[in-house]
Each structure stands twice: as C-alpha cells, then as structure tokens.
Amino acid sequence: MSMPFYVSPEQQMKDKADYARKGIARGRSVVVLQYDDGILFVADNPSRALHKISEIYDRIAFAAVGKYNEFENLRLGGVRYADINGYQYDRRDVTARGLANVYAQSLGTIFTETNKPYEVELVVAEVGEDAETDQIYRLTFDGSVADEHGYVAMGGQTESVAQALKDGYEEGASLEVALRTAVRALEAQDSDRRLEAKSLEVAVLDRNREHRLFRRLPARRIEELLAAGDGGSAGGSAGSSGGSSAGPSVEDVDDVLGDGKD
Amino acid sequence: MGYARVTGAWWREGSRVASHDSHTGRLPGLFTSPDTSSFTEFLGVYSPELLPGRRAVPVSPAGDEIPHGTTIVAVSFPGGVVMAGDRRATAGNVIAQRDIEKVFRADEFSAIAIAGTAGIGIEMVRLFQVELEHYEKREGRTLSVEGKANRLATMVRQNLAMAMQGLAVVPLFAGYDEERDGGRIFSYDPAGGRYEERDFHSIGSGSVFARGSLKKLYRADLSAEDAALVCVQALYDAADDDSATGGPDLTRRIFPVVATVTSEGYRRLGEDEVGALAQAVVDGRYDSPGGPTAPLR
Numbered sequence: 001m002s003m004p005f006y007v008s009p010e011q012q013m014k015d016k017a018d019y020a021r022k023g024i025a026r027g028r029s030v031v032v033l034q035y036d037d038g039i040l041f042v043a044d045n046p047s048r049a050l051h052k053i054s055e056i057y058d059r060i061a062f063a064a065v066g067k068y069n070e071f072e073n074l075r076l077g078g079v080r081y082a083d084i085n086g087y088q089y090d091r092r093d094v095t096a097r098g099l100a101n102v103y104a105q106s107l108g109t110i111f112t113e114t115n116k117p118y119e120v121e122l123v124v125a126e127v128g129e130d131a132e133t134d135q136i137y138r139l140t141f142d143g144s145v146a147d148e149h150g151y152v153a154m155g156g157q158t159e160s161v162a163q164a165l166k167d168g169y170e171e172g173a174s175l176e177v178a179l180r181t182a183v184r185a186l187e188a189q190d191s192d193r194r195l196e197a198k199s200l201e202v203a204v205l206d207r208n209r210e211h212r213l214f215r216r217l218p219a220r221r222i223e224e225l226l227a228a229g230d231g232g233s234a235g236g237s238a239g240s241s242g243g244s245s246a247g248p249s250v251e252d253v254d255d256v257l258g259d260g261k262d
Numbered sequence: 263m264g265y266a267r268v269t270g271a272w273w274r275e276g277s278r279v280a281s282h283d284s285h286t287g288r289l290p291g292l293f294t295s296p297d298t299s300s301f302t303e304f305l306g307v308y309s310p311e312l313l314p315g316r317r318a319v320p321v322s323p324a325g326d327e328i329p330h331g332t333t334i335v336a337v338s339f340p341g342g343v344v345m346a347g348d349r350r351a352t353a354g355n356v357i358a359q360r361d362i363e364k365v366f367r368a369d370e371f372s373a374i375a376i377a378g379t380a381g382i383g384i385e386m387v388r389l390f391q392v393e394l395e396h397y398e399k400r401e402g403r404t405l406s407v408e409g410k411a412n413r414l415a416t417m418v419r420q421n422l423a424m425a426m427q428g429l430a431v432v433p434l435f436a437g438y439d440e441e442r443d444g445g446r447i448f449s450y451d452p453a454g455g456r457y458e459e460r461d462f463h464s465i466g467s468g469s470v471f472a473r474g475s476l477k478k479l480y481r482a483d484l485s486a487e488d489a490a491l492v493c494v495q496a497l498y499d500a501a502d503d504d505s506a507t508g509g510p511d512l513t514r515r516i517f518p519v520v521a522t523v524t525s526e527g528y529r530r531l532g533e534d535e536v537g538a539l540a541q542a543v544v545d546g547r548y549d550s551p552g553g554p555t556a557p558l559r
Contacts, residue, residue: 049402051402054399055399056399073293074293076293076400077292077293079396079399079400080292080293080304080396081292083301083392083395083396083399084292084301084304084305084308084309086392087301087305087312087388087389087392088309088312102292106293
C-alpha cells in the first residue's frame, strides 16, 4: 500500500512559482515606459493578430507576457470589468487601480487554489493629466502588485532588458527617444538581436488625444520614428523632441482611420 | 462601496457558472461566464436588472408626465451623413427640458439619435455605445454598419412591452459605410423593425413637417455644410408647426445638435458653427417665413 508523499506548503508554493517563472522566461519581452505625452508600450511580437498590448478603457491599457490563452482570458475579463463599471457608474470611475485589484485577486486565487498557476505577467497602466499622475502597475503570476514609475520590463530575459532600460531611460523623453530606448532594451535580450518595425508591436496611451487615448502605431509609423531617432543620434533627438511632439498627433488621425480600430 | 457591490455579484455569479469555474476554484464570473463579445448578453447573465428589457412593465399606461424627446432629422451626402435634433423635451404641454441632447456619437463611425420616452431612450443609447465599444475591444474589429443596425433593432424590440404601455422609444441610426464611401440611415419601429432609408429621414413628433421640408431641400450633391443647413431648415419647419419641437433659441443661444459622420469619423459641429447656420435660417425667414422655395417646374 502506497502512501501519498507529504509535500510541505513551502515546497508546493516554490514549485508552482518556479514553474510559472520558467514559463514566463521562455517568451519574449515587453517594455512599458513613460514619455512626455503619455505611456509607451513596446513588445517584441511579430504577430499582427495576436496582441500582447491592448486597450482596456479610455485611459487604461494592458500589456502581458507569458501564455497567450491565459493572459487573453484576463484581458477579456478586464474589458468586461471596465465596461460594466463605466456603464453602471461613470466613465471616470474606471481606474487602473481597481482593475489591478481585480487581477491581483484573480491571479492570487488561481495561484493558491489550483495545481497549475497562470504563467503570465501583466502591466496595467493608466495615463493621467501629466507624468506625475500616470499609474503603472505590474502584476505577477502569484497576484502580487507593484506600483512602478518610469519604466517596466517583463518576460523573456527580463534582467538584461531592465538593465538596458535603466541605462537608457530618461524622464520626459519624446516619443522617438522613448521608442528607441525601448527597442534598444528589447535588443538586449540576445547579443545579436536586431529588431525591425515589422517585428514590433507598439502602442501608446497619448494624453493629448480625446476620449479613447489608446492607439496602436502602424509599422510605417514605427519605421518613421526609428529612422528619425537614428538620423541624428546625438543632436537630432534633443532638437526634434519639441517640434515632433505636435507632428505625430496630426498624422495620428490618418493612422487610426487607415488601420481600423485595432 | 460600489466596488464591494460588484465584487459581491461575482461570487453569486460563480454558482451559476460552476462548471466553468470548477477548475479555477472561485474565479469571478467576470472571467468565465458566457463566452460572448456582446455586452448586453453578458449583462443579461451578470446583472440582469440593469437591462431595460428585463424590468417589470407598468400595469397601467404611463401618462404624459414623463418627458418625451421630439424631432430628429438625418440627411446623407456624398461621403457621409448629417444628423440633427432639436433641443426640446416635453411632458404633456410643459416643456420639460429646453436644452436636452438627443443626438449622440455611437462609435467612431456612427451616430444615434432618439425620439420618444427620453429616459429609456438615453439608457438605450448608453447601452448601445458600450455594446459597440465592448465588441470592438474584445474582437479587435468593428462591427459592420448592418451589424450595428441589427444590434440596435434587437434593443428596440426588447422595449416592446414598455412601448405598449406608452413608453415607446424609436431611434434613428446613421453610419459611415467604408465600402460605399457614403452615409447610411436606418429607422426603426417600436417592434424592432429595421428599415434602411434612402437619402434622408426624420423621426419624432415633428417628423411629418420635417420630412416635407427635407423632401424639397434635398439634393444628391449636397456638401457636408449644406446638408447641415438642410437639417437646420427642416428642424425649423418642424418647430414651426409642431408645438413639441423647439426652434433655435437665439436669446439663450440654444441651437440644435448637429453631427456629421464621414471617413474622418464622428464630429459634432461646434456651437459657433451651428449658431451661424441657425442665425442664417432665422434671418432668411424674416423675408420668407415659409423658408426657401423650390422651383415649381
């Protein structure tokens, strides 16, 4: 007669956490960082259909790494949470903090009560009236929440990406500069990684827009921004940051219409 | 407080969708209950009391004392459509509201307006707006113009019992159709009948007078600005003969709500733009109270 092995709760949690961490590290990275007009999301993701970055509500967006079906489920639930609260109360009453709480509860429950934890890591970000009031929450597979400022890297080779971000990040950077910093950081995943516009998923929460502030940048626009950044690597970035912040918003209208809503 | 209420609902919801939740412990129904991208359908399971169609119907017919919205007009033009509504809500012979808004943005490429019981109509509009946005965010694509119009028909139909008790709402829906590069107009009856209209349409108490006016003023080659002018003229004519429709209020600077939907999206005309149109219409009526005349032959 065989007796089931005793596994201590500590060991059980540790096993689950290791399992989740391994799963998350297998994927590619996503970075989220603040820039002068809002919050920028960049994913190393060649797929045009399966998104890692998505709109949740007027001022709130979602970025995730890990297992697609799991974070997609969380995204869909988040859209429901936001829409039902906005419908019952008011659009202003939907907040990233509330959403982060819901995710934390759900992830925590899944982690402790099921055999297989979710292999995901999320960022829920809300753009404010200025950089001071921007909110970025990072959620991990066990339901813990961290309040982040400036930049976040998650998934894949997180440490090297985070280090590159730490070195390159500057507060109040223009979109071009921020995007270039993000792409450099993502390239730090591997020694010989070179990322082109086609293999990037880029979106912004732009506080200067109206109503729904989330917007995906089409490949053409990403190319332009990267080229502008490369063109004058030293002087160009500082010189162009003032003028270019107005430039993109005008052209953005085209992009939204040309691309449909996603 | 409100947050706690919502949380409570999830746990209750958990029992209903136990089969979905069994593998994830007590995961809120928000993440698991019916796999639909329709907000209305989800709401029907999650919080049915919030759906207009699920409420007890009043036993006796509602009287005049509940505010009613009045006249809406829509005119298509090459490349888009204009929609406009007057600003009056009436309760019997009383003006319940003199600056109510009855024309709304439905989503980036469509507009919706309501006539009939104002409270129910505005609720329907809010629900419809969330419905479109919800679908868009979940599916990553927008509904077709027909898809949106059909969805609205279902909502109107759900209000049929209320309509029979005197609480009818009839919307007018207009959208930009990318494939045709033009505007499309859909009207409804209280039973949820959906009818596509050619060129122009009007609904509400003053719609008969507005329609006559639209018929004489409409041309196939209107510019967006002229189409807006046609709408303001038609609303003036409606207000001229229908006591429930409000004309432009020059003293209070209350003008119709006018919105265009084109390939550039939904745009509500600014107060100054509509003010100028309304002023021009009123000025013209000093010379010719019946408005512009159509050639006889």
